[in-house]
Amino acid sequence: MRLLVHDYAGHPFQVQLSRALARRGHDVRHAYCASLQTTPRGALAPQPDDPASFSVSDLRLARPLEKYAFVTRWRQENEYGRLISEEVAQFAPDVVISGNAPLDAQRRLLRACRGRGVPFVYWVQDLLGLATHRLLREKIPVLGEGVGRYYAGLERRLLRQSDHAVLITEDFVPLLRGWGLAEEKLSVIENWAPLDKVPPRPADNAWARAHGLAGKTCLLYSGTLGMKHNPELLLRLALDFRDREDVRVVVVSQGLGADWLDEQKATHGLDNLVLLGFQPFEDLPDVLATGAVLLAVLEADAGVFSVPSKVLTYLCAARPLLLAVPPENLAARLVQQHDAGRCVPPDDADAFARAAADLLNDDGLRDRLGRNARAYAERAFALDAITDAFEAVFHAARSDR
Numbered sequence: 001m002r003l004l005v006h007d008y009a010g011h012p013f014q015v016q017l018s019r020a021l022a023r024r025g026h027d028v029r030h031a032y033c034a035s036l037q038t039t040p041r042g043a044l045a046p047q048p049d050d051p052a053s054f055s056v057s058d059l060r061l062a063r064p065l066e067k068y069a070f071v072t073r074w075r076q077e078n079e080y081g082r083l084i085s086e087e088v089a090q091f092a093p094d095v096v097i098s099g100n101a102p103l104d105a106q107r108r109l110l111r112a113c114r115g116r117g118v119p120f121v122y123w124v125q126d127l128l129g130l131a132t133h134r135l136l137r138e139k140i141p142v143l144g145e146g147v148g149r150y151y152a153g154l155e156r157r158l159l160r161q162s163d164h165a166v167l168i169t170e171d172f173v174p175l176l177r178g179w180g181l182a183e184e185k186l187s188v189i190e191n192w193a194p195l196d197k198v199p200p201r202p203a204d205n206a207w208a209r210a211h212g213l214a215g216k217t218c219l220l221y222s223g224t225l226g227m228k229h230n231p232e233l234l235l236r237l238a239l240d241f242r243d244r245e246d247v248r249v250v251v252v253s254q255g256l257g258a259d260w261l262d263e264q265k266a267t268h269g270l271d272n273l274v275l276l277g278f279q280p281f282e283d284l285p286d287v288l289a290t291g292a293v294l295l296a297v298l299e300a301d302a303g304v305f306s307v308p309s310k311v312l313t314y315l316c317a318a319r320p321l322l323l324a325v326p327p328e329n330l331a332a333r334l335v336q337q338h339d340a341g342r343c344v345p346p347d348d349a350d351a352f353a354r355a356a357a358d359l360l361n362d363d364g365l366r367d368r369l370g371r372n373a374r375a376y377a378e379r380a381f382a383l384d385a386i387t388d389a390f391e392a393v394f395h396a397a398r399s400d401r
Helices: 012-023 070-091 103-116 128-139 143-161 170-178 206-210 232-240 256-268 281-290 309-316 330-337 349-360 363-380 383-399
Strands: 002-007 027-033 054-059 095-099 120-124 164-167 186-188 217-222 247-252 273-276 291-297 321-324 341-344
Touching: 002 012, 002 070, 012 027, 012 054, 012 309, 012 383, 027 070, 054 070, 070 103, 095 103, 095 383, 103 120, 103 143, 120 143, 120 383, 128 143, 164 170, 164 383, 170 186, 186 383, 206 281, 217 281, 217 349, 232 247, 232 256, 232 273, 232 291, 232 349, 256 273, 281 291, 281 309, 291 309, 291 349, 309 321, 309 330, 309 363, 321 330, 321 349, 330 341, 341 349, 341 363, 349 363
Parallel strands: 002 027, 002 095, 027 054, 095 120, 120 164, 164 186, 217 247, 217 291, 247 273, 291 321, 321 341
Antiparallel strands: none
């Protein structure tokens, strides 16, 4: 098959899937938004062992993406929808799968596929319409309610018009059934992380030494700090452990949350709070290995529509996890079921700080939780089985035409 795999964000595991599909003989074009700068990226550059049937399209907007300016962002997301639609015309795929895309861009892409008779698979990473509705009605109470309802409705329409939907958690199934999607058009394939690209490494490594972190005990956060994350929890850790010379709170991120932490670092004189921008993907194993404990946060009202993919990457690193996320979230359930870390409610900063202290003070506990995390990743992230599942989806989408 000729497959167009579109991941707006350019995350690591999606491009791993594209390479795996190409190695099976499919002609695969992997497309992403190169203008999106506030998210960690995967191995999107050419690799020496890439099959000839694999290619990458880095789609670029005319101007840098204005992620936090709503009107400009709306225009740019529509512009991006035109760019990815042109990929359909140029590449002429047999099937398109698209995830993480803004809804206006997804709408244009789906319309391009329908116009050319190309089966469209909606890869549901987040329920963006629900998230937009909740965010806007809080930020702009009157106008935001109307705009939010529009996007919630648009998301439902796009899903109903898709030939198939891949859901990353069973939690989404009842909701999508309620939206009128037939059972046979839904497949659950949980997200994963590129296990071979994130091998366990020693804490004393080249990246740690380069950033003055060798010999320190680090509480480390790596990934997006957006509107559904609470950076105050990370600040709380830096404040609580400011008198421990051996402890550093390391945040590898960019965007509004990281900017806010930078202001707080200066205000409180927090030399123990280390703020770094996104690092090259090839450095990721050493970055995560530097953390004695790996951190993730997610706001309470995001628990239904978001599963932090950073948690899956953390599991590969053989380090214990500390999550402040809703207990019903899939990430929290995974960590608790497989005894890979500790989870606290997202609104309980005291519990977050206590759990961090417990982990920092018990080397044996950290070692055991880290081993459990890696063992689960090795069982769950087998790429052959995942690729089989996606191939089955693509064949189903084509046969339904």
